Amino acid sequence: MLAESIGRDLHAKLVSVFGEDRLFTGKTAQWLIERCFAPGEHLPLQERLHKSIDGGFDFDALVKSLGN
Numbered sequence: 001m002l003a004e005s006i007g008r009d010l011h012a013k014l015v016s017v018f019g020e021d022r023l024f025t026g027k028t029a030q031w032l033i034e035r036c037f038a039p040g041e042h043l044p045l046q047e048r049l050h051k052s053i054d055g056g057f058d059f060d061a062l063v064k065s066l067g068n
Contacts, residue, residue, distance in 0.1 A: 005062045009053045010036075 014022045014031075022028050035052040043051075 005065075006049065006053070013053045 014028060017031065018025050018028055036048065039048055039051070
């Protein structure tokens with residue numbers, strides 16, 4: 001459930017940054033590495049999420065989306 005929610009938010013962020021052609025720009029992989037993977041486990045999960053998708057994990061929003 002967490003992966004689905006984070007994946008949805010990350011996908012939306014990639015579209016907002018790189019547009020619909022995000023997979024073919026050659027910039028997406030570097031962005032993902034810098035924003036999502038480079039910090040490794042040195043930062044808490046919420047902080048890594050905040051840096052990668054400009055927000056933390058919103059459990060309440062996930063629960064609301066499941067009710068629709």
